[in-house]
Structures are given as structure tokens and as C-alpha cells.
Amino acid sequence: xxxxxxxxxxxxxxxxxxxxACEAGALLQQMYAxxxxxxxxxxxxxxxxxxxxxxxxxxxVRRSVAERFPAHGVLGEEADDTAADAEFLWVVDxxxxxxxxxxxxxxxxxxxxxxxxxxxxxxxxxxxxxxLGSPALLSAQAGGGLRLDGQPYAPRPREVLKRARAVGVxxxxxRRFRVGRLGAMPPGETRSLGSIAVELGLAATGTLQYAVFxxxxxxxxxxxxxLCQESGRVVLLRDGRRWR
Numbered sequence: 001x002x003x004x005x006x007x008x009x010x011x012x013x014x015x016x017x018x019x020x021a022c023e024a025g026a027l028l029q030q031m032y033a034x035x036x037x038x039x040x041x042x043x044x045x046x047x048x049x050x051x052x053x054x055x056x057x058x059x060x061v062r063r064s065v066a067e068r069f070p071a072h073g074v075l076g077e078e079a080d081d082t083a084a085d086a087e088f089l090w091v092v093d094x095x096x097x098x099x100x101x102x103x104x105x106x107x108x109x110x111x112x113x114x115x116x117x118x119x120x121x122x123x124x125x126x127x128x129x130x131x132l133g134s135p136a137l138l139s140a141q142a143g144g145g146l147r148l149d150g151q152p153y154a155p156r157p158r159e160v161l162k163r164a165r166a167v168g169v170x171x172x173x174x175r176r177f178r179v180g181r182l183g184a185m186p187p188g189e190t191r192s193l194g195s196i197a198v199e200l201g202l203a204a205t206g207t208l209q210y211a212v213f214x215x216x217x218x219x220x221x222x223x224x225x226x227l228c229q230e231s232g233r234v235v236l237l238r239d240g241r242r243w244r
Contacts, residue, residue, distance in 0.1 A: 010122055010141040013069070013088065017112050017124035018139050018150060020064045024057045024110040025126030025135065028095060031056065032106065051102055054078050057094035057110060065090050072114075077219045089115045091222035097195030109197040113222025116142075120226035127198050131155065131205035138201050140230035146204060155206035155231060200224025204231040 031053040058076045065074050073083035076092040083089075090112060095101055097108030106128050114122035123140045130136025131148065139147045146153050191208070193199050197220060199211040204227035213220070225235050236243040 007141070007143060010116075010144075013114055014122045014124070014139060014141040014144075016064075016068050017090075017114060017122050018137060020061055021110055021112050021124035021126045021139070022137055023064070024061055024094065024112075025128075025137070027057055027060060028053055028101070028108065028110060028126075029128075029135075032101060050078065051095070051098060053101065054095045054098060058092055061090070061092050061094060061110075061112065075219065077217070087116060088121070089118075091115060091219050093197060093217075093219040093222075096197035096220060097193075100194045105194070107193055107195060107198060109195055109201065111197040111219065111223040113219075113224075113226060115222065120222065120229070123223035123226040123230075125197060125201050125223045125227060127201050129198065131202070131207050136201075138204060138227050140226050142226065142230075144230065146227060146231040148205070153205070155204075196220040197224055200228060204228045204233060206231075 031051075055078050058078045062074050062076065062079070065072055069088065071083075071086060072088040072090060073081065073086035074090045074092060075081040076094065078094060091114070093109075093111040095108055096111050097105075100106075101108045108128055110126040112124045113120060119142075121142050123138070125138045126135070127138065128135050130138065131153075137149050138153075139150070146155075193202075196211075196213055196216050199208060199213075200221065201224060202208040203211045204224065228235050
């Protein structure tokens with residue numbers, strides 16, 4: 001398949017993903033201001049919350065994909081997968097940062113990553129706090145570069161020393177990772193923002209110097225991995241004792 005043909009095939013999918021993510025983000029913002037219905041998926045009743053917003057937004061995305069691309073599959077956090085063996089698989093985290101959302105902390109995202117043959121092909125990420133300090137849509141298609149609100153975007157350089165730059169790390173970072181394991185990456189000013197998707201978006205745009213995660217689910221990273229790759233960042237996986 002030529003690069004031109006691939007780009008032509010991915011363009012309508014990217015445009016649809018951008019529109020769906022924007023509409024999903026608007027629905028999240030609407031529900032954020034309303035009374036919350038919160039339950040918990042974990043055995044402990046105070047862990048892993050899910051709200052009506054998670055379920056409503058995922059249902060909206062599933063309907064939207066089915067209407068536009070009936071042959072595509074959908075894999076979401078809140079419901080069983082449909083047609084997961086399809087060539088194109090939409091991987092959806094309807095509300096990444098649910099605990100933030102439920103607590104009234106306005107830092108969350110709707111993440112949509114489209115895999116083609118199990119490889120990232122399209123990404124659309126609605127975030128409440130983007131690189132310009134306001135809600136934003138980050139998107140990309142393989143080989144097409146990073147986009148901000150639909151337009152090509154090149155992250156601006158930050159005139160901050162590397163050791164003073166913010167980095168995203170998981171809670172309990174120092175217990176789970178030894179700094180030496182991160183190789184040449186400087187420690188930086190550590191932050192845990194409560195949303196893997198948000199941190200990946202901020203890493204893609206250069207706001208975070210890097211971000212580290214322990215055991216993320218595919219819907220947490222399906223969009224963010226492509227956003228980082230298309231902005232020229234490097235995505236690494238810890239494999240035993242080494243990064244690859």
C-alpha cells in the first residue's frame with residue numbers, strides 16, 4: 001500500500017474521530033456541571049470509580065462509529081468489545097481521569113485511538129487543559145504529524161532547564177521505579193495528574209518533558225502513543241531490564 005493511498009483512507013477516519021471526540025468532550029463538560037451518579041468497579045468500594053458520564057459518552061461514541069463505519073470494531077473501557085477482529089478497531093476511553101471528574105477537578109480527557117491491523121493509525125484526544133491553557137483537541141493520523149484543533153501543530157520550545165521541567169509520573173513512582181532505570185532521562189519536577197491520556201497529550205505537545213506509566217490499559221494509551229510519535233517523541237516499553 002502506498003503512503004498516498006494510506007493517507008487517503010485514513011483522512012475520513014481522522015476527521016470523523018475529531019468530530020466525535022469534540023462532541024464527546026462537549027457532553028463531558030455538560031455532565032461535569034450536573035449532579036453525579038458514581039459507583040465503583042473495584043472490590044474496594046472507594047476505588048476505580050465510574051460515573052454516568054463514562055457510560056453515556058462511550059455509548060455516544062459507539063453509536064457514532066456504527067453510523068459512520070459499520071464495518072469497524074469498537075473496544076471501550078466500559079462495555080464489551082464489538083467486532084474486535086475488524087481491520088479498523090476504535091479503542092475508546094470515554095472519560096480518562098474519572099476520579100478527577102468525580103471530585104470536581106477539571107482535568108480529564110476523552111481518548112479515541114483507531115488501530116489498523118493492531119497498529120496506531122488515527123488518534124483524537126479531547127483534553128480540558130491543552131498546550132495553550134484551554135480545552136483542546138489533539139489529533140493525528142499515521143505519517144501526518146500532530147494537530148491542534150484540526151490544524152498542524154509544532155510544539156514550541158520551552159526555555160527551561162531539563163531538571164526543572166515538569167514530568168508526569170504515577171503515584172508511588174519512587175516505590176515502583178528506581179530513577180536509574182530511566183536511563184539518561186533527568187528526574188525533573190514530578191507531577192501525577194490523574195489521567196494517563198492527559199499526560200500523554202501534554203508529553204506530545206512538549207508541556208511535559210516525559211511521562212511514565214505502570215501497567216496502563218490499551219484504552220489509556222491508544223491515542224496518546226500515536227500523538228507522541230507524530231510529534232517526534234519516542235515511545236518506550238519496559239521489557240525486563242531494558243527499554244525498547
